[in-house]
Amino acid sequence: MEEAFIKIENVSYMYEENDGFAKIDRYAVKNVSLEIKEGEFVAVLGHNGSGKSTLAKLINMIYTPTSGKIYIKGRDITDENMSDEDIMGLRKTVGMVFQNPDNQLVATIVEDDVAFGPENLGIPSEEIRKRVDDALADVGMTKYANHEPHRLSGGQKQRIAIAGIIAMLPECIIFDESTAMLDPVGRKEVMESIIKLNREKNITVLMITHYMEEAALADRVVVIDDGRIISDGKPIEVFKKEKELRDCGLSVPQCTELVHCLSENGFDIKGECVDVVSCANMIFEALNL
Amino acid sequence: MSRIELIDIEYYHGKDTPYEIHALKNINIAIPEGQITGIIGHTGSGKSTLVQLFNGILKSHSGKVMIDSEDIWQKPKQIKRFRYKVGLVMQYPEYQLFEDTVYKDIAYGPKNMGLSEEEIDNRVREAAAFAGLDAELLERSPFDLSGGQKRRAAIAGIIAMRPDVLVLDEPAAGLDPRGRDSIFNNIREYQKTLNTTVIIVSHSMEDMARLCDSLIVMHDGEIAMTGSCDEVFSKADELVKMGLDIPQITKVMQLLSEKGIDVPKGIYTVEQAVEFLKSLRKSKKEALQ
Numbered sequence: 395m396e397e398a399f400i401k402i403e404n405v406s407y408m409y410e411e412n413d414g415f416a417k418i419d420r421y422a423v424k425n426v427s428l429e430i431k432e433g434e435f436v437a438v439l440g441h442n443g444s445g446k447s448t449l450a451k452l453i454n455m456i457y458t459p460t461s462g463k464i465y466i467k468g469r470d471i472t473d474e475n476m477s478d479e480d481i482m483g484l485r486k487t488v489g490m491v492f493q494n495p496d497n498q499l500v501a502t503i504v505e506d507d508v509a510f511g512p513e514n515l516g517i518p519s520e521e522i523r524k525r526v527d528d529a530l531a532d533v534g535m536t537k538y539a540n541h542e543p544h545r546l547s548g549g550q551k552q553r554i555a556i557a558g559i560i561a562m563l564p565e566c567i568i569f570d571e572s573t574a575m576l577d578p579v580g581r582k583e584v585m586e587s588i589i590k591l592n593r594e595k596n597i598t599v600l601m602i603t604h605y606m607e608e609a610a611l612a613d614r615v616v617v618i619d620d621g622r623i624i625s626d627g628k629p630i631e632v633f634k635k636e637k638e639l640r641d642c643g644l645s646v647p648q649c650t651e652l653v654h655c656l657s658e659n660g661f662d663i664k665g666e667c668v669d670v671v672s673c674a675n676m677i678f679e680a681l682n683l
Numbered sequence: 684m685s686r687i688e689l690i691d692i693e694y695y696h697g698k699d700t701p702y703e704i705h706a707l708k709n710i711n712i713a714i715p716e717g718q719i720t721g722i723i724g725h726t727g728s729g730k731s732t733l734v735q736l737f738n739g740i741l742k743s744h745s746g747k748v749m750i751d752s753e754d755i756w757q758k759p760k761q762i763k764r765f766r767y768k769v770g771l772v773m774q775y776p777e778y779q780l781f782e783d784t785v786y787k788d789i790a791y792g793p794k795n796m797g798l799s800e801e802e803i804d805n806r807v808r809e810a811a812a813f814a815g816l817d818a819e820l821l822e823r824s825p826f827d828l829s830g831g832q833k834r835r836a837a838i839a840g841i842i843a844m845r846p847d848v849l850v851l852d853e854p855a856a857g858l859d860p861r862g863r864d865s866i867f868n869n870i871r872e873y874q875k876t877l878n879t880t881v882i883i884v885s886h887s888m889e890d891m892a893r894l895c896d897s898l899i900v901m902h903d904g905e906i907a908m909t910g911s912c913d914e915v916f917s918k919a920d921e922l923v924k925m926g927l928d929i930p931q932i933t934k935v936m937q938l939l940s941e942k943g944i945d946v947p948k949g950i951y952t953v954e955q956a957v958e959f960l961k962s963l964r965k966s967k968k969e970a971l972q
Contacts, residue, residue: 411827440859441859441860441861441862442829442830442831442858442859442862443829443830493857547726547727548726549726571857574856574857575856575857576726577725577726577886578725578886578926578927578928579725579726579926579928580726582928604857604858604859604860606860607931643859643860643861643862644859644860644861645860647931648889648930648931648932648953649931649932649935651953652932652935652953652956652957655953655957656957656960659957659961661960661964670931670934670935670938671938673931673935674935674938674939674942677935677939677960678939678942678944681944681960681963681964681967
């Protein structure tokens with residue numbers, strides 16, 4: 395069998411919470427097992443506080459699991475005896491893009507910012523030049539190479555943050571609600587970059603989001619509630635269970651909801667949809683009396 | 684209840700510098716009293732600049748801001764009066780929490796207004812309830828709250844000043860679907876109970892469609908459209924040209940209309956779509972008989 399790129403085995407993560415009276419232990423992630431294959435595009439859904447960001451931070455070794463094992467390309471990343479070099483190597487393999495674009499940019503010129511990662515890896519300067527140019531081209535920001543990051547839009551800033559990760563040649567990128575602070579145009583730009591990296595460069599993508607419409611674009615959707623995985627499958631299979639999703643504070647794309655409502659109202663609609671084109675097609679067929 | 688009117692407003696960012704941007708051009712609007720008005724527009728269209736004029740955080744370079752027929756800059760030293768009258772909840776207001784308990788944070792505004800201890804206590808509790816914040820959280824540190832709770836605490840801090848006009852800039856950004864719904868329900872309840880004038884800035888057309896009585900569309904620093912949700916969403920093509928996202932349902936209806944179905948304009952919620960399709964099915968059946 396093909397070895398999983400990321401393999402999470404019975405992982406739990408516990409933290410202390412102060413409720414104003416006493417400290418109590420709480421599980422952010424509870425006994426989670428999950429395998430992600432190389433080149434897969436997986437969306438992780440869950441309400442605020444469901445444990446999805448904690449899971450992402452465990453994979454990138456920002457947190458260490460309380461119990462359980464995580465393997466990246468067969469390498470146990472929870473091994474306490476791992477050297478700093480190994481940790482750096484793995485962080486380079488799995489890059490992370492966060493929510494707030496303003497917190498991730500360090501330099502005063504776009505291309506310097508993208509070069510920051512490779513510079514820290516000790517890459518020769520000609521190689522850095524090439525990587526920066528390639529990375530900016532990948533996110534469609536080549537013409538902004540000499541601009542000042544703080545004058546860019548949110549979507550552009552996020553694409554610069556993504557370029558900074560790509561320049562380290564990662565095999566996997568984790569997006570932790572990277573579109574949450576963007577407007578619709580910025581969200582679209584970032585989603586297009588993510589899809590392109592996954593399809594054209596075979597970068598494994600783990601995307602944490604609150605937007606059902608974005609999750610619908612992934613190959614696979616994992617739903618987390620209360621630190622546990624409660625659903626895992628193709629978007630169409632996951633969004634089929636509308637009630638379950640609503641029960642844990644989530645929703646489904648509007649077009650999925652429309653098709654469900656129509657079928658409840660006696661329309662002859664079979665099957666599911668998660669995008670507007672198939673939704674319109676299904677309704678058109680159902681109307682053809 | 685209070686009336687805001689903007690007359691011939693011009694505003695520049697970085698006026699008389701090489702980076703001068705004409706952020707607001709020839710703005711003439713009156714905000715309806717005792718209603719919820721939504722302001723939509725892509726990033727950089729001038730929405731946030733516009734709302735900061737309402738209580739004098741920014742001062743326009745020409746034109747007048749009138750509140751209840753009074754020019755707010757008539758006596759600049761009395762601008763504070765209008766800051767209490769128009770409560771502004773900025774974007775990501777949770778970053779502005781600073782006191783050591785939630786209670787003190789909410790009490791900060793009323794305290795500055797010079798109210799009595801008893802009145803402050805009343806207002807803090809009332810505001811917390813309106814914002815959907817459990818009374819038991821009041822003695823906690825704001826930094827121990829979840830993201831959604833922090834947002835509510837920050838909103839309560841403004842409500843506690845009992846403003847005649849409540850302005851919220853992206854109140855639901857970054858929250859999950861349940862959090863979004865519940866904050867919007869709280870705002871709706873608050874508006875109904877006190878008959879306050881409420882102004883909301885948001886990117887989410889789906890949310891605005893459900894919540895607002897009327898809409899103002901900003902584009903490149905100008906007012907591009909005003910009207911009811913029906914009126915505005917019936918111009919879907921124009922909205923898309925301005926870089927705005929239209930609800931998925933509107934897109935599905937557009938596709939059906941391309942397929943030759945006679946779709947009325949201004950369908951933007953699942954309920955409206957179901958009603959329309961039901962009536963369409965009925966008339967088709969009748970035609971066949």
